[in-house]
Each structure stands twice: as structure tokens, then as C-alpha cells.
Amino acid sequence: MKDFDLDGWDDDDASSDAAASLARTAAQIEEERQKLTEQALAERITAAVAAARPGLDKIPAPTGPAGTGELTEGEKESLDACVAGIELLSTATWVAGKSLDTMATGRLFRKIPHKLEPERCYKTIEEWAEIEHGISRSRCSQLRDGWELGELLTACGYKAPEGQVRELVPFRNKHGLKAAVGVYEMVVQAVGADKVTAKRLRETVKLFPGDLALSDDDDAQVIAQSLAGAIEGAKPPTPQPSNALPDRLKRDVDRRSVMLADRLDRKRIPRSEILTHLLTAFVDDQDSRVFDVVVERMRTG
Template structure:
């Protein structure tokens, strides 16, 4: 019996082909596994983005209260979702402000065709914002003025609403960004972040002396300490003279106004109308009778 022969069979070549085939198969399996891994990762990322994405659809619909006592677990969850939605307002405000300022500074609107006058392009950021996005000129300025303060405060962990930031804008314009943030930081250190209000910031800014000098090279916390020291060393402003009429005088004026209305055959005469005529008579150079009476009364009261 003849030995069975395989023409052209080479053990080394066969081994190489087999190894190559196995390598290709392993590579293909690895590619498929990698593709599945990337797809799963992409799906997880998409799901996370959708979960974090703000939107009206994420806010629960308005419903009547479950009762008059403590909030139920469902009501608390609804409240938390709504508060988170409200807090997004500040972030969105500064995102819009920075966007407007970037477009304005780089004049990125210069080649955008005017929606109502297609024969020309927009010439100002205010025009573009108003026509394209319904943002009024004054609102555009407000957003652009405050975003830097809002951004820094947000980075420092403060959820400062627009009303609070707006109170710091004039101070920012005079003394710089760090100084404005320093004011906020000073108030936080004094009363706590949860008690900061726009009114408190407005009142604080009024306390600083007119010759206030700050270095923009200092740290914000150092500036906050300097501001606190400036307030402590400032001379309290003199109280403004009161323009309110004494109660007794108000009653007498109202009584005389009724008598005046009777003589004129009219209904009630407002106090302001009487005051207007009185001042006009006092200023009348052709008839000095009211002036003379006021003069005599003032001379008597000062003697």
C-alpha cells in the first residue's frame, strides 16, 4: 500500500497560516468587543446627558396640595425639582451674558444678515440681540455687565441670583472684579451665605468711603478684610434731613384744604396740589406776600 502523500504540504507554512488565521480571528473578536464596549459607553453617556439636561419636561406639573401639614415625600421631591429649576435661572443668566459679551467683543455678528432688512448685516450687538432673540437693549447691557461677577461667585460655590449681582455692578465698574467679589465675600463672612440678599449688598456698598483704594493684585479674601476695615474706619454719613410733615401740621393742612375746596365748590383737594400753588406763590416776585409771611415765621422760629 502506498503511503498517502499530500503534494505541496509544508509543515512550517501550514503552521504560519494557522497562526495568522487565529490572529485575525482574535483581532476581529477584539474589534467586535471594543465596538460593543464603545456603544455601551456611548449609550450610558447619552442617558446621563439626558438625565442632567434641564428642560420644562423635567419639572413636575402644578397640582393641588396633598394637605395642609408637612410635605409628603412626593411633595418634597417635587419641591426639590422646582428649586433646582429656579436655581438654573442664575446659571442661564450668566451663560447668556457671557455669550452676548463674547459675540459683542469679537463683533461676531458683523456678517449675519439682518432678519428684517436682508440687504444689510447687523451693526451692533443690541440690534442683533433684540431682533434675533427678543432681548431688549437695556436687558442686553444688564446681562453683559454682570456675567463676570456671576461666573466668579458661582466658581466659589455661591448661588448668587441676578438681583444680588446687579447690586455689585457699579462697584465692579469703579473698583474691579476682585473688589466686587470681595464685597460679596465680606458680607458672607459677616452674616453667612444663606442670609445674603440684594438689599444687604446695596446697603453695604453705600457704607464704603468715597476715597476707597483697593489693589486688584490682592486675593479676594484679603480684599474682603480690607473692605471690612474700610467700613469700620469710615465716618458714618450724616442722616438726611427729613422732609416729612409733622402729624399735627398734616392734619391742619388737610383741614384747611377742605375749607379751600368748599370755597372753590370742589371735592377733596390733594395736599400736593396745595403745595404746588403755595410754592408758586412763594416764588412769585411780583407778589411778595407769601414770601414775606414765610420770612417772618422763619425769623421768629430762629430767634
């Protein structure tokens, strides 16, 4: 029998090598599993972003109604998608306005070559917006003027479309950003958020007195209360109904009362006594002559 040479064989070394090999295998398995987990997470994130991303592909193509009654489940889904798309308009408006304002303030357009005159760069944000994106100068100003108020109203939880914000921009320019938000909140408190309209905001602003003084340091809620008080103070007092007779009618009544006193052989008859008899005759159910005369006079004016 051949003897095997066992010299140099070290049991401790063999155990160490085996342990190291197993450790490397476990680490590789863990690394691969971690990669798979990260990949799955990345795929889920990508899918979620794609689902949330607005776009024309998310809006169903126009089709005729499915019927004349209640909406089908498919129609309800289409309605929700369309309403969400329309509500994006306000957000897109404020995004565009803020972008234009940021570009204008920092003159970030100053090194962009002019599309029609490449030898020079754009001189103003209005020029860049009009040439590059077809945004007129007036529209550019509207977008820049409204974005800050629109952004703040959105942050407060209001879905204020551009038309509503535009009604408050002059007021904001005069009294400050918080004051404009205060006007909006005052109208919300009066009629409810779902009933705020551009017309209502415009009419509300007209009610404020010309000497209105506000502090932009106050909270919008405090400003809203101040504005409500200012409107109340600016309203002319409601005239109280008067029972007094016009002077000319008084003279005629006095003249006829003298004639009446003569017929009844009395010195004088007070006006109150005449009024009592007239009202008694007016309500007489057995004799409607006075009532009929009054009706005819009121009918003919």
C-alpha cells in the same frame, strides 16, 4: 489500495495556515468585543448627559398638594427638581451675558443678515439681540455688565442671583472686580451665605467712604478685611451718654437751692446734696410721691 500522493504536503505550512486562521478569529472576536464595550460606554454617556440636561421635560407639571402635612417622597422629588430649575436662572443669565459680550467685543454679528431688512447686516449687538431675541437694549447692557462678576462669584462657590450681582456692578465699575467680590465675601462673613440679600449688599455699599481706595492686585479676602476696616473708620463715633445737666436746668436748680438754703438757714447747699436727697426720695418704698411725679412727667413728655 490506491496510493495517495503526499508530494507537496508540508506539515510546517499547514501549521502556519491554521495558526494564522486562529489568530484572525481571535482578533475578530476581540475587535467585536471592543466595539460592544465602546457602544455600551457611549450609551451610558448619552444616558448620563440626558439625565443631567436641563429642560422643561425635567420639571413636573403643576398639581395640587398631596395633603397638608409633610411632603410625600414624590413631592420632595418635585421640589428638588423645581429648585434646581430656578437656580439655573442665574447660570443661564451669566451664559447669556457672556455670549452677548463675546459677540459684541468680536463683532461676531457683523455678517448676520437683518431679519427685517435682509439686504443689510446687523450694526450693533443691541440691534441683533432686540430683533432676534426680543432682548431690550437696557437688558442687553445689564446682561453684559453682570456676567463677569456673576461668573467669578459662582466660581467662588456662591449662588448669587442676578439681583444681588446688579447691586455690586456700580461698585465693580469704580473699584474693580476683586473689590466687588470682596464686598460680597465681607457680607457673607458678617451674616452667613444664606442670609445675603440684594438689599443688604446695597446698604453695605452705602457705608463706604467716598475716598475709598483699593488695590485690585490684592486677594478678595484681603480686600474684604480692608472694606470692613473702611466701614468701621467711616462710622461716626457713638456719643457717650452724658450725665451733665442742661445749662438752663443748672440755673434753675441753683436758684431753687438758694431758696432751699434760706428755708434751712444755711449759706449754700451743693447740687450733689440736692441730687442725693432727690434720688433717696425717688427710691423710697414707703413714700412714692417723688416717684409718682417723675412717672407723670415722663408719661406726658
